[in-house]
Amino acid sequence: MSAHPVDRRKDFYQRIDAHGMTPLWEVLHNLVPPTPATPCQPALWRYETVRPFLMESGDLISAREAVRRVLVFENPGLRGASSITHSLYAGLQLILPGEVAPCHRHAQSAIRFIVEGDGAYTAVDGERVVMRPGDFIVTPAWTWHDHGNPGGVPVVWLDGLDIPLVRFFDAGFAENGAEEVSQPTGSADARTFSYPYEAARDALMGVRAGASLDPRHGARHTYRNPVTGGYPTPTMAAFLQWLPRGFAGQASRSTDAAVYCVVEGRGRTSVGGTDLHWGPRDVFVTPSWTPVRHFADDDAILFSLSDRPAQEALGLWREEGSA
């Protein structure tokens, strides 16, 4: 009498396992889910909670020794992976007066959104730009970059990098500069890597004046590289959005998880069943394909970034909403 089919299968799986094989039919549902099934969770980091730890880290280690003094925001569903979403890394970086974060370059590209403090600079291929709150600076893949703070106050910014994406492709390279501070190469065009707040805010107010509000996103400005017209980096998009006081947004969802940094105002974002209450300088994350609704208590401005360009390039990006 032959064995029960379940036992025969188990025996079969064990025998093919020894040869480095596994049956698709046992994992097909997980491999090809009907809708995105992310381990990423909604989460918020309150600036008033994070800032004392960040300042404490300034006593523990210098920017020079740390190379980059950053407290990494780890998504609660991805602890240990240095990831805020499956594809993106984010953290707050501190540079104290008189400090230098030494020159290096890497395959990962970065968006740096200034959260607090005036007077620090980022140099890209030796071309220095000053960093002011609300500005963001791009350090494109494989460009030399260093940061310095010749000013008198601590400077803090949100770093957003495509570290997990590059890790996924096993395509990461990195190199330290021969000198601590990069030398101008003449190859960097500041217009393509520096996005001052005032210009973006003006553009946003233009969007606000020119059209009726999007019921999901309020008025939203998509940052564009002024030379290429494309996104700021090949893997990351950035947005600035304005929500009027009393705004109660309709639900929308998209396949790009987003990292938000609050610039002005207070409000709440409902993400699936989770309410994230936010105020200035707080950082929060909305996972892929989870319904998002924004509510504003005051006139509010939110900066956000996501991996949308990478998803669009791969033909994967989708959005669904009631607008």
Ligand SMILES: [Fe+2]
């Ligand atoms: Fe870097």
